[in-house]
């Protein structure tokens with residue numbers, strides 16, 4: 001299996017399995033060998049302008065607050081509806097689907113984890129031989145770093161497809177023989193989106209292979225592959241309430257696809273935990289989809305702020321990748337990214353820096369409010385002047 005470290009900062013002290021003398025000797029081999037995902041920092045002790053985890057800077061829709069206030073308190077004593085019927089109907093109506101084409105889960109991370117189990121096979125080890133490329137699932141070398149974590153957890157052989165030098169996805173190469181394709185669209189942390197035609201090309205290349213499209217950021221300017229579902233039974237689209245709906249704390253994600261794909265996800269869920277979505281989460285997510293006016297206005301102002309910020313960063317000499325997401329991926333020819341990260345942190349602004357090959361000179365900056373982004377530009381201007389002087 002591919003053994004590229006996900007995050008060098010995250011290296012588990014490597015001791016051979018079975019040779020630990022503390023309680024870790026009780027760990028399963030699988031836990032011993034894991035390299036868990038590290039989420040962005042959630043500071044508790046200091047107030048930062050928080051531009052590091054792509055949360056939405058604005059509150060959830062007012063309709064969500066109303067739903068919370070009207071929530072029948074007594075209902076908490078009952079188990080939630082395991083099928084999430086009300087929420088699935090609302091979302092199905094919203095996207096022109098039927099409820100059986102909709103799966104709901106505890107954040108899209110959980111939905112993705114279920115999808116890896118439902119559609120990709122574990123490596124049946126036959127000696128030490130590495131699986132051939134065509135026997136691996138494939139995703140870009142620069143993408144959401146949870147994908148390799150899931151692949152390793154479920155022992156699914158994977159291969160990384162290098163992005164082009166401009167960080168675009170070489171679609172024809174991604175379509176080459178494999179056992180599955182995982183695609184974040186827009187991609188993270190680049191923010192760059194593939195057009196719908198490219199996603200269609202991937203699905204059409206081999207209908208015996210699933211194309212898993214993670215659309216965590218699609219509402220900020222990319223084309224959703226949901227429209228391809230009637231034509232392709234091998235596309236599964238995953239979305240979340242965490243980013244565009246300001247509900248990261250609620251933990252609600254979705255999958256959309258052919259009813260048989262949804263059935264597979266239900267089979268995994270019901271072999272693990274029938275109640276992944278609590279009833280408060282179902283109620284609030286439902287209210288969020290019913291409050292469409294707020295959603296449209298909110299994403300429009302975020303996109304406007306993104307474009308203003310990109311222009312201002314450009315004037316400071318940054319190279320800014322074209323973003324269809326609620327973040328910008330930027331690099332500066334003269335300012336090392338690690339130094340900038342620390343300088344910003346000292347000034348109370350948190351951004352994300354990945355110490356990874358190819359992108360260590362980049363910062364990922366989430367789009368906050370217009371005021372927060374103005375402050376970012378002000379601080380960067382001061383830092384820049386300091387560097388020059």
Ligand SMILES: *Cc1c(COP(=O)(O)O)cnc(C)c1O
Nearest residue numbers: 107108109144188216240242253
């Ligand atoms: C944020 C993010 C997710 C996870 O979102 P949750 O629904 O909060 O679990 C999934 N994929 C990508 C690419 C993301 O950036």
